[in-house]
Amino acid sequence: QVQLVQSGAEVKKPGASVKVSCKASGYTFSTYGISWVRQAPGQGLEWMGWISAYNGDRKYAQMFQGRVTMTTDTSTSTAYMELRSLRSDDTAFYFCAKDQVELPERLDYWGQGTLVTVSS
Amino acid sequence: DIQMTQSPSSLSASVGDRVTITCRASQSISSYLNWYQHRPGKAPKLLIYAASSLQSGVPPRFSGSGSGTDFTLTISSLQPEDFATYYCQQSYSTSPTFGLGTKVEIK
Numbered sequence: 001q002v003q004l005v006q007s008g009a010e011v012k013k014p015g016a017s018v019k020v021s022c023k024a025s026g027y028t029f030s031t032y033g034i035s036w037v038r039q040a041p042g043q044g045l046e047w048m049g050w051i052s053a054y055n056g057d058r059k060y061a062q063m064f065q066g067r068v069t070m071t072t073d074t075s076t077s078t079a080y081m082e083l084r085s086l087r088s089d090d091t092a093f094y095f096c097a098k099d100q101v102e103l104p105e106r107l108d109y110w111g112q113g114t115l116v117t118v119s120s
Numbered sequence: 121d122i123q124m125t126q127s128p129s130s131l132s133a134s135v136g137d138r139v140t141i142t143c144r145a146s147q148s149i150s151s152y153l154n155w156y157q158h159r160p161g162k163a164p165k166l167l168i169y170a171a172s173s174l175q176s177g178v179p180p181r182f183s184g185s186g187s188g189t190d191f192t193l194t195i196s197s198l199q200p201e202d203f204a205t206y207y208c209q210q211s212y213s214t215s216p217t218f219g220l221g222t223k224v225e226i227k
Contacts, residue, residue: 035216037164045156045164045207045218059214062121095163105211106154108175110163 002026004096004111011117012086019082020114022096029053029077033099035107036070036081040092048094050104051079059104086118122146122210126219132227139195141222143208148188152212155184155193158221159204167206168193198224 007021022034036048049060051070058070069082079096094114097107123146133139143153151171158164166175168184171191181196195202203226208219 037218044205044221045158045209047209047216047218061215097164103211103214104216105152106166106169107156107164107209108166108169110165112163 002098002109004098004109006094006096006111006114009115009117011119013120014087014118016086016118017082017084018086018116019080020094020096020116022079022081022111024077024079024098027098029072030074032101033104034070034072034079035097035099035104036068037095037097037107038092039095039113040089043092046092047104048081050099052101053079054101083116086116088118090116091118092116121215121217122149122213124208124210124217124219126206126208126222128222129220130223130225132225133198134227135198135200137198137227139198139202139224141193141206141208141224143186143191143193143219145189145191145210145212149210149212151187152210153184153186153191154209154211155182156207156209157202157204158207164207195224 003025005023033052035050051058053072071080096111098109125144153171155168156164172184205221205223
């Protein structure tokens, strides 16, 4: 069965970077994409970006441009999301989700979420 | 970015009730509309994609309709496990956006 298992919770200081991993299993990783979505405390879902695991094409939400990098490692079926210059309002649960290969379209399986806390 | 407006923002309903949630896009998105269920402490779950297609494994009491700018998610007979927050998401643009959510609570 399809599973996406994310790395554990992180606590970071303002200005630092965080890198969250998402290991996929149960499907052919390189024939799909991965999107990243976050949810701040008490807020709704916010799409951050998408990467094709086939050819590395990326789309980032404008508000994260220049601060986020998404990558994949097809040898380990793992996706990564790095967010830099962290601020307190980046405190949130970060989710990876299986998406389509050519463009972000629909998120049919999700990871369990990774809590990133940004605090001095 | 395309803005997605959901209504209501919350509702109270009883088990067995028929529940309808609406989602309006700021421009036409054809049928590029998905619905997700999010229960506290769980990962979100895809219910409906392409406005009206039921995701595999999702009970048929969930249905979606609409095209263009106006969409609806209907739960025909609310079950205890359906109390959650529901989000619409447009995937018409290459920068998908979610609605702010509709919280379905127990009356």
